[in-house]
Amino acid sequence: MISNLIYEWRRLWSVRATWIMTFVYLVITGLLGAGPLFLGDGGFGTQTWKGLYSTNANVLCLVMLSVVASQFFGHEYRYGTIRLTLTEFPKRERVLLAKTLLLGAYVLISTFLGWAVLGAIGTMAPQDSLSKNGSGWNLNGGEPSELWQVVLFGFSYCLIAMSITMITRNLALGIVFPLLMSSIIEGLIQVFATLAKGKMDWIVEVLPFANGTAWLTHLSDQPNAGLIFAAWVVGFYLIASALFFKRDA
């Protein structure tokens, strides 16, 4: 298993795209965190450290990580290297486990780096814009997230991106699907549901990213949001795994 991880580590970091996307992720995280702090009150109110550290769970940041997540399988299928990988490691469950573990490690490291950037910005922020006490606000809406929630939400988002890539064998779909779902399609569904006057409410209640964000931002009217989001993540991952084991390389 160690050699699987070494293989994936070398595969991940030997491509410049990983470095570039990680850098862009940090820049976007920094800009999103710094904007409200440095551009005056703007109606945001006083931020807290906890609220500031919720910033990198925003979809605009996560889409950068999802690019790298999609590349875990996307590059393998696009360039045919999956056949090299599976010749070297015939046990597919180990290949999948290694990729999943390394994706987790990558998200964790990136999130910590993002917090480091946000921490540096926080120390430079104007005095009145950042408070140690109080509830603060979350860029993603609702209450500030717990730190472990930021990591877990980021990992879940990337896991969906990787799973979509595995299912479709298309790198772009793995990036675009979660982005469009979370930022446009789910919003449109909610609009249609309002117009349908209650007939589509059940759909709204099970939307993956709406529930994920509700869980992340502690929306109290959706107590099962975390479970519903987790079910979606596990569902995508299980389907992708089954296809990965069953299909030809």
Next chain:
Amino acid sequence: MRIEARNLDKHFRKIHAVDDLSFTVEPGRVTGFLGPNGSGKSTTMRLMLGLDNGGGETLFDGQKLNSHLPVTRTIGAHLDAKFFHPKRSAYAHLRMLGAEAGISKARVHEVLKLVGLESVAKKRPGGFSLGMGQRLGLAGAILADPQVLMLDEPANGLDPQSIQWLRDFLKYYASNGRSVLVSSHLLSEMELLADDLVVIARGKLIAAESMPAFLSRATGSAVVVRSSQSEKLSEILNAQGIASTSDGANTLVIPRQTTDRIGEIAFTNGIALSELSPRTASLEQVFLELTDSGQEYRIGQTS
């Protein structure tokens, strides 16, 4: 290491790509894998490596591939000249492939030098020619010095010098007791390279035997005899039920016979021979004879 492919079978919906295929690849020999386009050679190789799901099994010294660890010390495969990330350097590509067997940086440099890519080791292979891609693929296959090499069309895109180098290398590799299975469309090249042949058409086995045995299948193989007494010899052969045809002055062509047999008859009857030689068909002739009806994608006839 002996490879046994047993009852390999693969369907793509209604197409039977590989049909109950069984053969062995012996250690210490280069085994050529031949078949027309679309005959199932690449699919067979993928089945052998467990990359495609299908029927049958492939055993390496009696065991499945994943029971030989590290796998890359057992088998090195090169299936396509473009199986690399175009922006991952050749060196980084090989470092990645060397993870399972714990290959050192020095070995990576050694292999890059061996295949002639040392000067472009740090360059992105996206701009590599087909021949350079083949070399990189071959470098990946031999990186861990495996017991078995499995190469799919490795000579495509190589210049004549590189083809000769590849031939010498594979012969040397097999001479150390290792097994080499190599597919190729270059029949003249295969004739010089392979000790044994596995020939398939439409996914079915046509032949699995040594090169000489395969060539002797040709209807065109014959013995050529030149003698001032060729007419007398023809009569003697005819009396023994052996047909012969005249091929110019004092020359006979005797199909489906051996030089030993004809020489013995001539000696017994006191006929002096000035030439006694076999006329064997080329690999291309035999291949075309045996696979003509099994061609999946047939080209049109020119008028």
